[in-house]
Amino acid sequence: MRPTIAFLFLGVASLSAADAPLRALLVCGGCCHDYAKQSVILRDGIQARANIQVDVVISEDKGTKPWFPMYENKDWAKGYDLIIHDECAAEIKDMAFVGNVVNVHKNGLPAVNLHCAMHSFRTGTDTWFEFLGLQSSGHGPQKPIAIEFTDASHPITQGMANWTTINEELYNNLKVFPTAKPLALGNQDLGSGKNATAVVAWTNDYHGTRVFNTTLGHNSDTVADERYLNLVVRGALWSCDKLNAAYLKPYAGPQGRFETLAVPAKPAKEAGAGDPPKK
Numbered sequence: 001m002r003p004t005i006a007f008l009f010l011g012v013a014s015l016s017a018a019d020a021p022l023r024a025l026l027v028c029g030g031c032c033h034d035y036a037k038q039s040v041i042l043r044d045g046i047q048a049r050a051n052i053q054v055d056v057v058i059s060e061d062k063g064t065k066p067w068f069p070m071y072e073n074k075d076w077a078k079g080y081d082l083i084i085h086d087e088c089a090a091e092i093k094d095m096a097f098v099g100n101v102v103n104v105h106k107n108g109l110p111a112v113n114l115h116c117a118m119h120s121f122r123t124g125t126d127t128w129f130e131f132l133g134l135q136s137s138g139h140g141p142q143k144p145i146a147i148e149f150t151d152a153s154h155p156i157t158q159g160m161a162n163w164t165t166i167n168e169e170l171y172n173n174l175k176v177f178p179t180a181k182p183l184a185l186g187n188q189d190l191g192s193g194k195n196a197t198a199v200v201a202w203t204n205d206y207h208g209t210r211v212f213n214t215t216l217g218h219n220s221d222t223v224a225d226e227r228y229l230n231l232v233v234r235g236a237l238w239s240c241d242k243l244n245a246a247y248l249k250p251y252a253g254p255q256g257r258f259e260t261l262a263v264p265a266k267p268a269k270e271a272g273a274g275d276p277p278k279k
């Protein structure tokens with residue numbers, strides 16, 4: 001018996017050292033997007049590329065105020081190495097609630113923010129936008145976006161080739177905070193000689209915490225695009241300071257939790273064709 005037990009202990013010790021998977025929580029749900037599909041694409045796409053276990057909490061509320069009860073607790077992120085915000089919750093304005101969301105990141109927990117997360121938590125203050133590093137208020141028509149990586153030396157975008165998306169939403173940039181570092185520009189040909197350009201991927205230094213953001217990802221086919229998933233994965237690992245060969249390998253552990261939050265009793269708004277209206 002003794003040698004077997006010793007061997008088991010050794011196995012546990014070596015796993016907990018360099019190769020332990022990161023634990024991520026993907027929070028999604030709300031208005032305007034197929035989160036049932038995109039949550040699975042993201043979870044599986046990330047786990048196939050990086051040694052990250054992705055837990056999912058998804059709200060079935062299709063309105064602009066999907067409530068995530070866990071955010072009422074200031075310790076909501078306990079046990080996680082990374083949070084992936086993919087909410088679409090423009091009308092959640094409760095400062096204490098939003099304070100709980102950002103404070104875990106202010107206290108050092110890395111984050112990745114995707115697409116409609118940028119248009120969430122419009123409290124009338126800069127609380128959420130300071131965390132993102134950029135403020136956006138809306139987007140134009142769905143048209144292809146030509147993505148140009150503007151910092152070839154950054155670890156996240158190193159070696160990545162420019163590409164053009166399918167029809168997508170280009171989020172405008174009302175304000176880029178000094179803590180943000182743009183990594184990619186998106187350009188949309190709007191026809192009639194008109195163009196729109198905006199930062200579509202950037203990092204933010206949020207009180208010393210690494211945050212990666214991309215406004216891309218309205219349509220599920222964009223989210224499933226391997227170039228998009230590679231970008232998100234590299235941003236996720238970078239935010240955890242684990243963008244290296246040891247973590248750029250598939251997650252091989254058991255599937256994590258997948259928690260679905262039912263629609264609350266009050267009637268929820270139906271999903272529309274686009275994102276929340278401009279502020």
Ligand SMILES: [Zn+2]
Nearest residue numbers: 116169218275
């Ligand atoms: Zn969208």
